[in-house]
Amino acid sequence: MSDPTTPAAWGIQLAKLWLASGQGFPVNVETLALEVTKQRFSEPVGIVMPHGIDGIDGMLSKRKKHKDWCISYDKKVVVPGRINFTIAHELGHYLLHRTLHETFQCGQAEMMDYDSLESKRLESQANTFSSYLLMPRNDFDAQIKGQEISFELLGRCAERYQTSLTATVLKWLEFTEEAAMLVVADHDEFICWSYCSQSAKLLRAYKPPGESVPPSVLEHLRANLSGSRTARRVEPGVWHPTEEAIESAIISDQFEQIIFLIRFPFASAPNHEEEPESDSLTELTEKAQGSGS
Known part of the structure; x- marks a missing residue:
């Protein structure tokens, strides 16, 4: 061989x-x-x-x-x-x-x-x-086929592969056709980094390091700490200027992080010919190794 x-x-x-x-x-x-x-x-x-x-x-x-x-x-x-x-x-x-x-x-x-x-x-x-x-692609596909993406579903994949949740979400973002992004913030409520799927990149959904977490998101988290993982629909202007989103969050006290999974299932399909493919795992999976979630 x-x-x-x-x-x-x-x-x-x-x-x-x-x-x-x-x-x-x-x-x-x-x-x-x-x-x-x-x-x-x-x-x-x-x-x-x-x-x-x-x-x-x-x-x-x-x-x-x-x-x-x-x-x-x-x-x-x-x-x-x-x-x-x-x-x-x-x-x-x-x-x-x-x-x-x-x-x-x-x-x-x-x-x-x-x-x-x-x-x-x-x-x-x-x-x-x-x-x-x-996390072989064909097996990953089989685990999520026909199911709505959530932290719970991706968490089960993380248990299957014995990987961190963050690394598992990044792997999904590498190959999904859905517009979605992962956002990691510190407990001071500033964004540390974010990563977008290819479709979300075309929507220009990226959130830069140092930007504050949207105030309405923080208000919701403070009022619903026990149910932060539960997905909710948020209006345009929160995570994207013109697109509604589905938001869920995990608060990690151990690693002093707030991890958001943001999906844009209502966005119209972008033209993938407008922007070349990128190798997502070469940019941000290193963050996942350092995150226990």
Whole structure:
């Protein structure tokens, strides 16, 4: 079996290999990393283990004495989805980038503020690999077919794939034809980042970092804290100047975030020829690795 040449192709190939071996979801990335690299490469991944290095979510390092590589992850992380995604991310670095560096240290600071375009490219490729390995498109489609998209539905997918909810929503936004976006705000009620599906991009629904969460949205949240996940219909002028939206939210005290899923099901279909396709997972999935929700 020849080695793939792109992050997505590597993820697809290893996901197929995992399923062909009679295994189901979630993909056990630790087992896959140890077995596949031992069979294919002279310097395989020899160990996957927790570490105690503050600020480093995951790390890939070459062990010259053992003539192999070590994948490690923050032992203080208790969310299984974050651990699984982190191991997959470091496996992506091994498969794609091990000839470039002998050590990769991936922390939240590195993911939010890249030192260079090159480091951003490498991190993005590792995240793209992770998404295709853990959440194969055909299986994802089967889980949501014929159902209305909601945090609850995508949360069940996250449990199936052992990924964070944020990473799972971003994967859906990558391929959906629906106009929708994910918005993450801090508890000071300012937007940290947002990501739009291709159709939502054509609607120009993007919300920039630093912008305040709409006042009517905050008022609704304060009055309905127990039912924030319940979707509600909001008028034009709230999330888009001219389009109504369906809004639902999750308040995460642990990660000091408010996460919004905004859908525009009433918008007319945009002309997709107006704007080229983009690789969504290379831009924002790194945020999802750092979000436990």
